[in-house]
Amino acid sequence: MNVALLASGKGSNVENILCYFRNHSKIKIALVGSNNPKSGALIYANNYSVPTLEFSKKELETTTILLSTLNNHDIDLIVLAGFLLKIPESFIDSFKGKIVNIHPSLLPKYGGKGMYGDHIHKTVLSNNEKTTGITFHYVNENYDEGKIIAQFPVFLEENETLSSLKGKISQLEWSKYPFIIERLCNE
Numbered sequence: 025m026n027v028a029l030l031a032s033g034k035g036s037n038v039e040n041i042l043c044y045f046r047n048h049s050k051i052k053i054a055l056v057g058s059n060n061p062k063s064g065a066l067i068y069a070n071n072y073s074v075p076t077l078e079f080s081k082k083e084l085e086t087t088t089i090l091l092s093t094l095n096n097h098d099i100d101l102i103v104l105a106g107f108l109l110k111i112p113e114s115f116i117d118s119f120k121g122k123i124v125n126i127h128p129s130l131l132p133k134y135g136g137k138g139m140y141g142d143h144i145h146k147t148v149l150s151n152n153e154k155t156t157g158i159t160f161h162y163v164n165e166n167y168d169e170g171k172i173i174a175q176f177p178v179f180l181e182e183n184e185t186l187s188s189l190k191g192k193i194s195q196l197e198w199s200k201y202p203f204i205i206e207r208l209c210n211e
């Protein structure tokens with residue numbers, strides 16, 4: 025099975041996934057793509073000698089550069105890890121049920137347009153939530169609305185801060201995403 029990772033930001037999930045699958049007998053991370061030339065994901069991919077593709081928002085929307093690169097690498101599953109652009113509908117048709125995303129809240133809470141990164145956690149904290157978490161879901165044409173694959177909770181302490189909460193969320197994401205990918209590849 026060939027897996028492509030798409031990311032726009034820091035790329036800590038990409039690094040963790042690359043590390044987990046580096047000697048895997050059945051699953052290969054065959055491509056890392058990013059719309060952000062400064063994304064850590066591209067650096068990590070280079071460190072693991074995984075091919076990369078950089079593309080602009082415009083290229084994603086108006087060309088087939090990403091779709092044809094995915095096809096050239098025989099990609100079976102697309103894994104989004106902090107990928108901030110909307111996936112074009114043509115993709116969703118070509119990779120039906122083969123695109124997975126991670127979202128750092130318990131969807132449908134704190135999902136949708138504008139709900140990404142620190143915005144989510146700040147809103148969770150200001151609403152005095154006792155519980156938040158992470159959601160793995162399939163990607164469809166609407167932000168954060170695809171079928172849920174799995175959810176895991178994070179419990180907030182009285183004195184929880186943005187940075188402590190982000191740390192807990194990241195730890196949980198790193199511990200779960202590789203197993204979700206394995207599960208989807210075995211389906």
Ligand code: GRF
Pocket residue numbers: 031033034035036037038105106107126127128141193197
């Ligand atoms: C993660 O919190 C993920 O849930 C969200 O974006 C963040 C990406 O972090 N979709 P990183 O770039 O993998 O460090």
